[in-house]
Amino acid sequence: MLDASKQLLETVRTAARTKLFHLVSVMLALCLLAACQRDQGEESDADTALFPLVSPAAGESPAPTQSSEQAARAEALALALAERQASGLAQSRPGQGELLRDQMLERRREVLAEREAGPVRSTRRMLSPRSQWWQDQALATELSLSAQQIQAVADAAAELERVRSRSRHALATGQRELLQALATGSADLAREQVDQRRDRAIDLAEAEAAWLEALVNTLTAEQLATLARQHPQLIMAGAAERSEARVDRER
DSSP states (O other): OHHHHHHHHHHHHHHHHHHHHHHHHHHHHHHHHHHHHHHHHHHHHHHHHHSOOOOOOTTOOOOOHHHHHHHHHHHHHHHHHHHHHHHHHHHHOHHHHHHHHHHHHHHHHHHHHHHHHOOOOOOSOOOOTTSOGGGOHHHHHHHTOOHHHHHHHHHHHHHHHHHHHHHHHHHHHHHHHHHHHHHHTOHHHHHHHHHHHHHHHHHHHHHHHHHHHHHHHHSOHHHHHHHHHHOHHHHGGGOHHHHHHHHHHHO
């Protein structure tokens, strides 16, 4: 009986020593971890003190990543629209439409490759979509535009602007009348204004499609490819969102 008690006591002591050893080990590990973190913090502070952040020198500016992204989106949109136009042209003129579509697909692959390679600072000259770019001497030389082509593009742009002007005025007037009809509870008049707004939007979309068709019919495939590659915003000069934005500003 005495031997059993001694054995039990020894077992309890061994277990207690084991638990104490584990507890001490855990405490030591925590202390070491805290010391390492403190040392790392001190090293980081020392590095910051030794190597402070250097601001860009005067006259230097960071790379315009936002502008590059906007240009990339505009170019992708222009390529998509040109490809859609080429698909429609392929049905009426198989030879020219297929050639233009192949060039657009090739350009899209180049754009994707450039995008995967990383942002690149653009050095090309940006022209406003609202400018009469066909009258720009440098661009006319770059595209090798003939006098007949310049006149045809100018006529198409003038017609588009006439439709836009009428649409802007009609949309602004219709918007006010629609709000008045809704405010007075006149459902029939409100429906009439909604139908008229739909008709104006269709007219504007047809005018913009006519502008793009005029570009495709007037310029050669090489000229269109150069325009889409170097100045995609000019192809999108007939984008509907610009007209809608101007209508919103006028309201």
